Amino acid sequence: MHCAADEHLALTDAQLLSVEKPERYIGHEVHAVYKDAGAVDVRYCICFPDVYDIGMSNLAIQIIYGMLNERDDVWCERACAPWTDLECLMRKEQIPLFALESQDPLREFDILGFTLQYELCYTNVLQMLDLARIPLYAKDRTDCDPLIMGGGPCTYNPEPVADFFDFFYIGEAETGFHEMIDLYKEAKRDGLSRRDFLRRVARMPGIYVPSLYDVTYHEDGTVRAVTPAEEGIPAVIEKELVRNLSDCYYPLKPVVPFIRVAQDRVTLEILRGCIRGCRFCQAGQLYKPFRERDIEVLIRWGIAMLENTGHEEITLSSLSSSDYSSLAELVECLIPYCNEHHVNISLPSLRIDAFSLDVMRRIQDIKKSSLTFAPEAGSQRLRNVINKGLSEDDILRGAREAFLGGWNKVKLYFMLGIPTETEEDLAGIGDIAGKICTEYFDHVPKEERGGRSVEVTASSSFFVPKPFTPFQWAAMDTREMYQEKVRIVKRSIASQVNQKRIRYTYHMSDASVLEGVFARGDRRLSSAVLSAYRKGAVYDAWTEHFDMSKWLSAFEECGIDPAFYAHRERPKEEVFPWDHIRCGVGKEYLYREWERAKRGLESVNCHDGCVQCGAAFYQTGCCVR
Amino acid sequence: MIRVRIRFEKKGPVRFIGHLDVMRYFQKVMRRAKIDIAYSEGYSPHQLMSFAMPLSVGATSDAEYADLTLRSFPGRTMDDPPREAPDLSLLIARLNDVMHEGITVTDACVLPEGAKKAMTAVCACGWRVSFRPDVLRNEDITLPAEGSLRQAFLAFLDRPSIPALKKTKAGEKQIDLRPFIYEADCSDDGVFTLLLKAGSEDNVKPSLLLGAFLGKNELPPAALVLHRTQIYQAHPERERVILPLIADPADASSLKMLPATV
Numbered sequence: 001m002h003c004a005a006d007e008h009l010a011l012t013d014a015q016l017l018s019v020e021k022p023e024r025y026i027g028h029e030v031h032a033v034y035k036d037a038g039a040v041d042v043r044y045c046i047c048f049p050d051v052y053d054i055g056m057s058n059l060a061i062q063i064i065y066g067m068l069n070e071r072d073d074v075w076c077e078r079a080c081a082p083w084t085d086l087e088c089l090m091r092k093e094q095i096p097l098f099a100l101e102s103q104d105p106l107r108e109f110d111i112l113g114f115t116l117q118y119e120l121c122y123t124n125v126l127q128m129l130d131l132a133r134i135p136l137y138a139k140d141r142t143d144c145d146p147l148i149m150g151g152g153p154c155t156y157n158p159e160p161v162a163d164f165f166d167f168f169y170i171g172e173a174e175t176g177f178h179e180m181i182d183l184y185k186e187a188k189r190d191g192l193s194r195r196d197f198l199r200r201v202a203r204m205p206g207i208y209v210p211s212l213y214d215v216t217y218h219e220d221g222t223v224r225a226v227t228p229a230e231e232g233i234p235a236v237i238e239k240e241l242v243r244n245l246s247d248c249y250y251p252l253k254p255v256v257p258f259i260r261v262a263q264d265r266v267t268l269e270i271l272r273g274c275i276r277g278c279r280f281c282q283a284g285q286l287y288k289p290f291r292e293r294d295i296e297v298l299i300r301w302g303i304a305m306l307e308n309t310g311h312e313e314i315t316l317s318s319l320s321s322s323d324y325s326s327l328a329e330l331v332e333c334l335i336p337y338c339n340e341h342h343v344n345i346s347l348p349s350l351r352i353d354a355f356s357l358d359v360m361r362r363i364q365d366i367k368k369s370s371l372t373f374a375p376e377a378g379s380q381r382l383r384n385v386i387n388k389g390l391s392e393d394d395i396l397r398g399a400r401e402a403f404l405g406g407w408n409k410v411k412l413y414f415m416l417g418i419p420t421e422t423e424e425d426l427a428g429i430g431d432i433a434g435k436i437c438t439e440y441f442d443h444v445p446k447e448e449r450g451g452r453s454v455e456v457t458a459s460s461s462f463f464v465p466k467p468f469t470p471f472q473w474a475a476m477d478t479r480e481m482y483q484e485k486v487r488i489v490k491r492s493i494a495s496q497v498n499q500k501r502i503r504y505t506y507h508m509s510d511a512s513v514l515e516g517v518f519a520r521g522d523r524r525l526s527s528a529v530l531s532a533y534r535k536g537a538v539y540d541a542w543t544e545h546f547d548m549s550k551w552l553s554a555f556e557e558c559g560i561d562p563a564f565y566a567h568r569e570r571p572k573e574e575v576f577p578w579d580h581i582r583c584g585v586g587k588e589y590l591y592r593e594w595e596r597a598k599r600g601l602e603s604v605n606c607h608d609g610c611v612q613c614g615a616a617f618y619q620t621g622c623c624v625r
Numbered sequence: 626m627i628r629v630r631i632r633f634e635k636k637g638p639v640r641f642i643g644h645l646d647v648m649r650y651f652q653k654v655m656r657r658a659k660i661d662i663a664y665s666e667g668y669s670p671h672q673l674m675s676f677a678m679p680l681s682v683g684a685t686s687d688a689e690y691a692d693l694t695l696r697s698f699p700g701r702t703m704d705d706p707p708r709e710a711p712d713l714s715l716l717i718a719r720l721n722d723v724m725h726e727g728i729t730v731t732d733a734c735v736l737p738e739g740a741k742k743a744m745t746a747v748c749a750c751g752w753r754v755s756f757r758p759d760v761l762r763n764e765d766i767t768l769p770a771e772g773s774l775r776q777a778f779l780a781f782l783d784r785p786s787i788p789a790l791k792k793t794k795a796g797e798k799q800i801d802l803r804p805f806i807y808e809a810d811c812s813d814d815g816v817f818t819l820l821l822k823a824g825s826e827d828n829v830k831p832s833l834l835l836g837a838f839l840g841k842n843e844l845p846p847a848a849l850v851l852h853r854t855q856i857y858q859a860h861p862e863r864e865r866v867i868l869p870l871i872a873d874p875a876d877a878s879s880l881k882m883l884p885a886t887v
């Protein structure tokens with residue numbers, strides 16, 4: 001082991017003391033892994049293109065970190081984007097970007113694995129490469145440069161950043177990462193060139209090497225075809241997927257940051273995938289099929305993680321926790337331990353019903369907590385369009401039961417800009433918020449209100465059509481349309497009798513439009529990302545840094561029309577830039593759902609039936625029950 | 626319930642962890658080490674743990690202190706009144722097993738009933754400090770010529786009063802530092818050894834004193850290499866005598882006499 005006292009840091013004390021939260025850059029957290037760099041065959045660095053506080057809250061990072069460091073031949077380290085204060089200092093004082101553990105420059109690593117969590121982090125990828133002094137375009141890198149790999153949800157359409165990456169790993173890390181590392185180790189031993197390694201790794205399942213595929217276009221700018229440029233390179237890339245979640249790696253000793261990060265708690269992932277096919281939801285499709293972890297395993301892991309970290313909160317995480325078949329039992333088993341050790345249990349993404357209210361009552365302080373409903377749309381018609389199996393009755397009943405149980409705060413989430421949306425649907429948002437207030441006043445007698453009243457917060461975000469969803473053919477609303485819709489919602493809320501009890505918040509639209517461009521973008525966008533970065537765009541996901549004008553001028557400079565990507569409805573036969581990547585669900589199924597959506601028809605969830613989405617290809621989870 | 630005081634070092638890269646995060650770190654340590662610490666009553670119970678004094682970010686220390694209230698000791702319960710002194714080494718070992726290498730518990734003691742909290746008992750701090758000349762240069766502050774630093778410092782201390790502008794929550798306030806300097810010296814290679822008044826009133830930071838020495842207001846944090854050597858409390862019986870927050874009042878070697886002017 002290393003000794004703390006003689007540990008060298010990449011930054012001097014004076015530099016560290018001149019930036020906000022120096023703890024972001026020193027490593028040395030509890031369960032951070034230190035090895036002898038000279039004694040391993042492969043040096044891998046997980047790169048998170050956002051600030052440390054967000055990166056260290058990411059479960060995938062903890063999984064990959066723990067899993068790779070179990071190997072004696074690999075030292076896996078971490079690096080996050082430096083916050084703007086340090087970025088500025090690094091440029092001024094010519095300090096290359098470094099990894100948290102060894103504090104060595106990223107240039108010295110074999111592989112840098114970027115996590116692409118959201119589209120708005122793309123300029124930060126360039127920021128990190130640039131600060132690390134690595135050529136930004138993959139084609140400009142030589143055998144002396146590290147390999148630049150991408151993973152995470154954005155890799156299901158990685159085309160907008162394809163030019164910057166040597167390869168992508170598509171799907172869940174637990175299955176193919178080791179093999180990929182083994183292959184690299186072999187290639188390194190045999191002195192294979194970068195190009196030859198990429199040729200080899202491109203044959204591995206789940207790996208996509210963009211430089212080995214040619215993209216051709218029609219005259220109208222749409223994609224004609226994406227085809228392998230060489231013999232032996234697979235024409236389609238299937239995502240990697242864990243078949244048995246109870247029998248795979250899980251980080252029981254996750255790194256415990258010193259600073260309070262976004263997720264300052266134990267994350268116990270109880271299931272992956274989702275049985276519900278909400279038509280706007282990309283995550284629900286990408287992670288299919290729905291797979292649960294055994295309850296015994298979860299209890300064992302949960303307690304081990306609490307003991308190893310000392311966290312005072314455990315969150316049971318998943319896309320939709322209510323769908324876990326033994327949720328009541330799981331919570332029941334964790335409560336005694338958590339009570340004894342003053343640990344809070346948090347259960348996000350629950351559907352509100354009698355059962356979940358009972359669970360929440362037992363683990364939360366009702367006075368402080370608020371209930372969250374995600375109707376997403378204001379009318380039943382539009383909820384059918386998005387296949388959100390939630391009726392107004394469900395919501396009002398849930399709210400009523402909650403009010404009777406002592407809650408008085410309700411949060412409602414909506415999306416504006418859903419395909420087929422009308423003024424009536426939008427006005428429904430005010431109506432439902434109003435009806436919830438009425439439930440409160442009708443069912444909670446004055447003497448039981450304890451001086452409080454109902455508080456309803458309705459929030460809306462701007463709907464962004466994503467690949468691998470039935471809405472991938474849809475046109476996204478423009479900024480102006482969105483603003484008009486916000487006005488309609490405001491009016492509808494103002495017209496409620498109880499409008500004083502309702503608060504309405506909404507997100508601004510420019511960043512969503514940009515997200516919409518990249519979500520369904522193609523390779524030609526790489527030049528715009530670079531151009532925007534050169535103009536100073538970075539940390540686009542942060543409102544205080546986002547500057548649309550830089551992007552608009554970048555698009556103009558590169559001859560790119562953002563509307564072509566965001567605001568255009570696609571015809572059935574259009575080839576998409578991501579058609580060569582497979583996440584399990586088929587394009588035919590998605591199109592069927594798109595047509596049903598337009599007709600306002602719901603589809604069954606995987607619990608009640610099977611709509612033959614294609615994920616049965618993986619022969620596991622809900623598809624084999 | 627039993628109150629215990631622990632002493633710990635803070636060294637290496639963890640010197641950049643701020644005070645609030647050190648507290649969070651110790652809360653997690655208690656859970657990892659399975660220490661049976663007591664919790665406050667009420668809606669959001671917290672561990673009964675308090676620290677003697679915050680240490681500035683970037684500073685190292687030989688002796689930081691925290692008071693813990695325990696419900697039982699490792700290895701036995703507190704239900705029956707303890708007949709023999711609890712085994713503190715077991716507690717220390719348990720803590721150090723789950724500690725970060727830069728933070729190490731070096732001593733512990735059981736507090737007698739009615740003992741003041743470390744936080745309120747603090748009356749002085751020992752420091753070892755040196756300048757970061759490059760940072761001072763950037764701030765346009767010049768140091769006395771090489772070799773004359775010690776001379777200059779001793780002359781500075783000889784003044785009958787040392788006025789300084791102290792920033793407080795209420796604003797700025799002019800104070801005289803002289804009576805709060807209990808011991809001060811500087812080695813030929815520029816290392817200052819200081820014993821300064823500390824506590825909730827008239828807390829004197831090395832950055833304020835050395836700022837005054839250079840004819841400036843308080844120096845920026847990066848201007849000094851700061852190391853705390855000890856935190857002291859008043860002797861229970863003897864006037865003008867202080868001793869570390871964990872020390873035997875009967876052990877003469879751990880006592881310090883304050884100058885007669887105090």
Ligand code: SF4
Binds near residue numbers: 275277284320
């Ligand atoms: S319930 Fe709907 S919105 Fe939630 S993850 Fe599943 S498909 Fe997506």
Ligand code: SF4
Binds near residue numbers: 290606623
């Ligand atoms: S194949 Fe059927 S059961 Fe499996 S995920 Fe698709 S719809 Fe659900």
